[in-house]
Structure formats: C-alpha cells, structure tokens
Amino acid sequence: MDLTFSNLFFVKKEMFPQEKQLEHEEHHQRTGWVYYCTLVLGLWLIANPPTADYQVPAMVWSDVISGFLLIGLSYFALKPYKLWAQWAIVFIGVWLYIAPMVFWTEKTAGLLSGYLIGTLVIAFGIIIPRQPGIKLFAQSGPNIPGGWSYNPSSWSQRIPVLFLAWLGFFVARYMGAFQLEHIDTVWDPFFGDGTRKVLTSKVSESFPVSDALLGAFSYIMDVVFAYAGGTHRWRTMPWVVIIFGILIIPLGVVSITLVILQPVSVGYWCTLCLTSATISLIMIPFTIDEVLATLQLMRHEKKARNTSYWKTLWFGGTMDGETEEKKSPEILLEHTGRVVIEDLLRTPWNLVVIMAIGALLMLAPALLQYSGTMADNHHVTGALMITFVIIAMSEVARPLRYIFILFGIWLVASPWILGSGEGAAMWSSIASGVLVIALCFPRGKIEDKRGNYDKYII
Template sequence: MSDDRHDTTDEPTAVTTDARERPSRADGGDENRDGTDGQDGDDGGSMRPGDMMLAHPTEEVWPQYAIISLGLWLVASTPTLGYESTLMGWNGIVSGVVIIALAGLTIYRESGYANYANGFVGLWLVFAPIAFWAPTAAAYANHTLVGIMVITFSVLIVMRSEMEGPAVPPGWSYNPSTGAQRAPLIALGIFGFFASWYMAAFQLEYISSVWDPLYGTGTEQILTSKVSEAFPVSDAGLGAVAYSVEALMGFMGDRRRWRTMPWMVAFFGVVVIPLGFVQVLLVISQPIMVGTWCTLCLLSAFGMLWMISLTVDEVVAMGQYLVRLTRQGDSLWTAFWMGGTIPEDEAGVDEATERPIGESPIGEPFWGVSIPWTLLAAMVLGAWLMLSPTLFGTTGFMADTSHLTGSLIVSFTVIATAEPARAIRFLNVPLAGWVVVAPWLLTDVPTIAAINATVAGLLVVLLSVPRGPIADRYGGWERYATLETVDRLNPLSS
C-alpha cells in the first residue's frame, strides 16, 4: 500500500501530490503517452473492472498453487491435530478437498468464478469453529488461519491489481479509497479480531479466565450471561468473524475501488456501519442487562465507532458513482457488480476543489474526519453521563437512562466527526432533551444527580447545534450531509 501513501516522481497521485501539481494530474495515475486515456488497447479498453477481476485469476495462476498447498495442509493436519470432534474433522477434510478442486478448476478450466468461490470456502472455515463449537483450540486456530490465508490468496491478491483511470471521485477534494485512508480501518479491525478471538477462547472453554483491568470479573460475567447464552454460537466468536471480514475487506481492491468494485464497498459499508452499530448497541446495553461493563468490549465498540466514521466517505463516493452509471443507462445490477470508469477531465481535485497537503501528508488516513471542539465537548459530556450513576449514587431507571443516553451521545458524536455524516449530531438533541426532563419526571432521583443531568443535557443540546468546519468537498454530498439549509438558518452554526 506504499504507493497510496507516499509521493513518487514516477506516479504522482491525486491524494499524495503537492496541491500545485494536482490540476494536471487529478487521475492519480500515469498518463498514457499514446493518448488512449489509460486503456490497454481495444480489448482492454472494452473490459469493465468486473470483467477484468474475473479474468485476472486465470492470467496470474501462482496464487492457486498456494491455495492448493493450504488445502493439502488442511486435509493432512485435521487428523494430526486431534480435533476431538467428528464434525470439525470431516469439515476440515471436505473443505480441504473442495479448496484443491476449485483451485484446479481455476488453473485448468480458466474459471474466475471457481477462484472466488474459494473465498467463500475460506470464509466458511473462519466461521466453522464457532458453528460446531470446536472442542480444541488447535481446531479453532487451524481453521481460522487457513481460512484467512485462502481468502488472502483467492481474493485479496487478485483484487490488489491496479486498475486504469482516474482515482478521485468527481467533485471530491481527495480519494477516499487510498491505502492510507484504509489503514486505520484495517488496524482497528485487527485489534477487534484478536480481542474477540481471545474472549471466544473463554466462551469455548479453552482458557479459564479473562483479563479485565477495570471491571475485574465483569468480562467473564458478560460472556457467561443470559444475553450471551441466547446466541446459538459464541457471540465473541461471531464478533471475531465479523472483524476478520472487516480487516480483510480493508485490503481488497486498489485506490479506485469506489468505482471499480461498488459491490465490495457496499458490503464493507454494511458490515461496518449498520452491523457495527448493532454491536455497539449490544455493548451499550451491558450495564442495563448484565449490570457491569467489559473493558475489551468497550475498547472494541469505541474502535467500531471510529471505523464507522472513517468508512462513510467511501460509501458515499460509491453511491454517487452508482447513481451516475444508472443515469447513463446502466442497470443497477450491472453497475453494482461491474463498476466502470470516468473521463479524465471529470476527475476530482481541480482548482475549485483543491486540498493542499504539503510534502508529508501524515493526516491522509483521517481525511474526511474532523473533530470540532463542540463535538469533542459533547463526547466528554456523554462519557460523564455514563459515569454519573456511579458518582451520584443514582439507581433504577434513572441510572439506566444515564448509561444509555450517555453511550448513545458518545456514539452519535463520534460518527458525526465524519464530515459526510455531520448531520448525525442532531440525533443528540432528543437524547439530551430526555436527559434534561427525566430526573424531574422520575422518583427517588438525588437532587444533585438531577441538577447534573439537567446541566449536562442542556450543554449537549447547545454543543450539537453548531456544524463545525467542513474541510473537504464531496461532490455535492456536503449539502445533504450537513443539512446545509438548516445550517443557514442556524445562528450558532460555524
């Protein structure tokens, strides 16, 4: 991914080149000297990105031999490692044979579909240990690692091939799909995977205790609670699967994937944004449903909120491009799976949408995200509301109100740091309004706690009204993302 993060003299990019050079090189790639706009002749120029990705596994076959080796390892290691489970044993052997067969079809029948089918087999291997409640850590680890490696060779390596054409969306001041933009998402996904994997080891009884520096046995209480036991599989293991998918999808595709792989960006957005927020809600409910917190759960949830914030811009760019293709006559189905390109002269980053970044763009991973002091203060107040029941001795429904609303205020505020999602901050207003009135409607609320809630709620309302600065351009989306009409009428908006 170094080509996405560092300046080079051979291939200046729209997101890492000094702003003075950008107007002439907005595409982020080499200009074709023969004037064919980056197309590889007539045949290559007629192929859409989706067709190219189907053809690539049959043209570069060395990953298939690595996949065959992984299949052989899975078949051979299953009886050797002592899985202690008939289902896990047969699953390992059958999956290994299927992996070998699909790789063989890719090589000898030149089937791109067979290659990508192996990606689904790899995903199944990651999920199988929790589906079958693998009785040994060796079975869990072996299936997971082999599955991840199969996905890497069958999907990631193939989809890292560089596509032609502009890299910056029309009307945008930066590219939301660069390697640097995705680096924080990958890092947070990897952290979430290992944290969830560790907790899954406790639920599957590979280890007898779980480390929790803040809440003692809180993590163990949550992992053995009725809420966790209501899931048919280990909920921590399910989280590990989700995080592994998020981290792997962060690696998929090149810096043009917002237009070459709309399907992948859409699936990535679904996994991170709605499903990620569901996970956050489950963590938020822990003190209400179980009566305690979990340190690793809180860290993972907080990381997930930032993943949501960092993902919004790429999803918006992809959505805008799908709208563009459908208006040009493509069906949504074709546009979604095949992607496309745009004319060089319509790429983003021109004199009107120029983002000066200097020679060392260390802030590039966080373009599209800004933290005005108002949002930062709202986060602090949300965290304060979460802690206030402990500090003021509040119990019952008022304590639950403080826990829940405080957590949601933090959640919505973090998401609102994404400039394309800045309007999310307004969701804090009704939450804070309830915090203001709740202590006066409920009984047995200490006076000091009621005053604290009222003051904190009023401050959150005031802090959620100003928009804060918007540093970048998003092809017109900023009008909707910031509710521009509302902001024009808002005397507190900056």
C-alpha cells in the same frame, strides 16, 4: 455487451472484445500462482485432523471436505475463464472462519488453523488477484470521484480500518477462546470479574454460537473487505464498498448498542467488550466517505447511462472528466499517520464538549451517588451520545449532530418520565440536556470537497 449477475461466475471468452480478453489473460497469468498456493492449503487441511487430534467429528469432516474442494477448485481456477471456481475458493475461505464457531470446536488447534488457513485462502483468492474477472468488467476512469478533493479508497483511508479491525479480531478471538473453554480465565483490569460474568451470562449463552467468535468473524470480514481492491474500487468494485460499509456502519452501531446495554441487561461491565465496541466505533468515520462516493457513482450511472443500480453494484462504472489521483511520494504509513492526526485536530470543539458531557453522564451515578432507573438511563444515554459524536466527527456525517437535539430533549424530560424528578440525578440530567442542545448547532470547518453532497453538510 449485456452483462447479468450470473456473468460474475460464468463467462465465455467470446463475450468480450479482444482487448479485454488480453488484459484478463495477462492478469491471470501474473497472479495464477495463487491457485497453486490454495492447492497446498487444501493438502494442509486434509492433514490437519490426524496431526492436531480433533475432538469434534464434524470439524474433521469439515476440514477434510474443504481440503479436497480446495484442491479440485484450485485446478479449475488455473483456467482464466473459470470464474465460478475462483469465487468458490473465496467462499471456502469464509467457511473456514465459520466452522469452528458453528461446531464449537474443543481444541485450540482447530480454531487457530481455521483462522490461519481461512485468512490465507481469502488472501490468495480475492485480495492478491482481486475480484475474479475484474479485468473483464472494470471500466477505465479516474481514482478521484467527480467534484471530490481526495480519493476515499486511498490506502491512507483504509490502513486505520485495517489496523483497528485486526486489533478487534484479536480481542474478540481471546474472548471466544474463553467461551469455547480453550482457556480457563479471562483478563479484566478494571471491572474485576465483570468480563467473565458477561461472557457466561444468559444473554451470551442464548446465542446458538459464541457471540465473541461471531464478533471475531465480523472483524476478520472487515479486514478482508478493507484489503480487497485497488485505490479505484469505489467505482470498479461497488459491491465490496457497500458490504464493507454494512459490516462497519450499521452492524458496528448494533454491536456497540448491545455492549452499552450490558450494565442494564447483565448487571456488569466488561473491559474487553468495551474495547471491542470502541474499536468498532472508531472505524465508522473512516468508512462513510467511501460508501458515499460509491452511492454517488451508482446514481451517476443511472442518470447518465440509465444503468440499473443492481448492474452498477456488481460491475462498477465510471465518471467522466475527472483527473487521476496524484501519487504521494511519501512513505505510506507516515502519510497515513499524519492524515489521521490532521483529521483529529479538525474535530469541532463543540463535538469534543458533547463527548465530555456524555462521559460525565456515564460517570455521574458513581460521582453523585445515585442509582436505579436514572443511573441506567444516564449510562445508556451517555454512551450513545459518545457513539454519535464520534460518527459525526466525519465531515460526511456532520449533519448527524442535530440528533443531539433529541438527546437533549430526552435528558430534560426523562426525570419526570422515569419518575425520578428530584435530587442530583434530575439536575445533572437537565443541565446536560440544555448544554447538549445548545452545542449541537455549530458545524465546524469543512476542509474537503465531495461533489454535489457538499450542499447537505449543513
């Protein structure tokens, strides 16, 4: 069977062996009720504008058109081989998140209904039934990748991300509601008026949409992609894992960096922004493992079966000779909590000390009473050090700790490069730089196995 990208959306029954047809049709019969739910959600959208008193005409048209589309698409999605309709429902759900942000809706009802109905549409579209056509494309195989000692797609790995993403969403949505003027004030327990000044700064207003709601959209996409797929999705749904990784790792680092630059670019700190950045940062170590497993699978398929990376990305693959995952009889949340605590306790002592140095660097301008360029330098450098320490706490990302050699060199050299080569600012920078370089070398204990990647964890 020669599959192409278009087969994700358009398939014919006769393309697949009878066994696959039966699996797909049985799965669709079990989960087909979700499309009756999306049909009702379409009616809800159509009824929303007159009952919620929308003030933005574009939002009225968006909800009404989306509602009619959901009703029509739900009808077609009830047919098991209309994958294009099943996918289109998911895209409608994503649009419902975006519309209030694009049209700057003036009423809270439009924002809340968009997120609520969008969440339900995506849950019914791809989370409950999983990827449209998954039973047609998925190959049999193990849950644990070859050479690994654990399953990176297990719920104990994904539940912490889900919890943090939901928390980040509520924080970002609160700030977005202030930017859209749904609420008059915004809370900041540590920096007084800092959050309000940051959210109304020229930097924030330079975005064509609310930057806080853009963050909320990013978090809700994290939630969607964390929920999607089963415990073998690292090989059955590689595209989900890769997009999940992109949303959390590079985009997370970018958003963290933008927040770190606040005191330099805006002149104020924002408690809620820092909270959001911290949440984004903590999610990264829980995500790297699964992305690595998927990349290993794609490489394996290329070498073993000469399958293109593009094809494996969309249709998945398998790895031979591996055992199935042993199911834990423990309560999932209890097990997850213990796994998280064990991971924290395994953090190498030297990384904890580097994190403390980064925090002291950020506090040094206030404690040692210096300001100007060196203060900005220490604020930014200290925050970036904390960022890379938390990422390097993951065993997969442990080699990243060598980046602290560059941080150390910069801290030692920056007093002269920035023209501040005297006093407390200089000596705190030099001492921090020397310590950071010395502390980056110990690797710490590595507990788990990850196949042929283990040789790179140096």
